[in-house]
Amino acid sequence: MARPVFIVDGSRTPFLKARSGPGPFTPVDLAVQCGRPLLARQPFAPSAFDQVILGCVNVIADEMNPARVAALRLGMGEKMVAFTVQINCGSGMQSIDTGYRYIREGVSDLILAGGAEALSHAPLVWPQQGVRWFAGLAGAKGIGAKVMAALKVKPGYFKPIIGLERGLTDPITDLNMGQTAEVVGHLFGITRAQSDAYAAESHRRLANAQSQGWLKGEVETAFARDGTFYDHDDGVRPDSTPESLAKLKPVFERPWGKVTAGNSSQITDGASWVILASEEAVARHGLTPKAVILDSQWSALDPGIMGLGPVLSATELLKRNKLTLSDIESWELNEAFATQVLGCLAAWNDEKFCNEILGLDGAAGELDQTKLNVDGGAISLGHPVGCSGNRIVLHLVNAMKRLGTRRGIATECIGGGQGGAMLIETV
Incomplete structure (x- = not known):
């Protein structure tokens, strides 16, 4: 069973907005900064965990498998198994889901699951033409051949490409994430005024939560x-x-776009951890659970939307657990774009979409926005890609x-055309 x-x-950690250059922390630095106080207040040793799982998308060259590097820096011992997961924007939730399944099936009892991302440390990528020129220069034999190879250089070979820009562009549709939000907004008639009003409310809610x-x-x-x-x-x-x-x-579709x-x-740069435990681990260490994970779901769709x-993912959870939108008292839906969030709400309230795509008899209904992202979201907080899915689970429980x-x-929506959802119940 x-x-x-x-x-x-x-x-x-606090979510720190990327500005003019690399921020003060790498992904592992961030994971360690919030991991140390978390582990220090537990009634068991850091080495008591069975595994460490960390979501990270923008892994930097000096921190291959950041989960393992973080585990060692956190003093969890050389025997600690640690691995990194990547499913774009869902990576931080994927770490929880993977740990959830290990514990549910009896493989593990205590898992540290997190997400870390330092988007300010995204690399500059050399143009392919420049890479070929360097390869030709390195492979040339003799002074004459090297001179001839060097003379083929062009100024454009030295113009780096921002790696983050390419990473946020879907290779199948060639649309960047902002353009996909424009498509969703167009399909459901989301106006610029609606998007701006939603964004302003996100900032108001976060400022209120802080105060x-x-x-x-x-x-x-x-x-x-x-x-x-x-x-x-x-x-x-x-x-x-x-x-x-x-x-x-507008940033992505000038001059008529809705996304700014x-x-x-x-x-943004940020990291987040949650501790997952079985009933046996709770009893053994005298822990007080905050919530129980009831179910999770991953879904996929056209990358352009x-x-x-x-x-898709949340509806599958509701159907499988015989619940409706109104049965859910609290929602965290990652705010990749205001237009995208409003598009999701419109889709649930669209009878044709719900019938043809979700397999429902009618519209799922209207999601009460007073229950949604009650303390703001990624528009005001920021979206450190590999971390956000973890943060929304952590904050959902606390809220x-x-x-x-x-x-x-x-x-959350996931670049590449996917979605993830997790059903949580407080204890």
């Missing part, structure tokens, strides 16, 4: 090597209004405990 899997604790102190138990202060410390998510703009956001120009820098998620991934709600879903 499947065993219950509990979320007993978790923490994350109320609701994130203090979740966000750990991060200390850089130079002594600078970071204690809050710094991408929030409390002064954002629909009117101020309306002044921004103001109603999109921010390029990847933003609708949450509709549900604060609000006294019982059942929630965390879900």
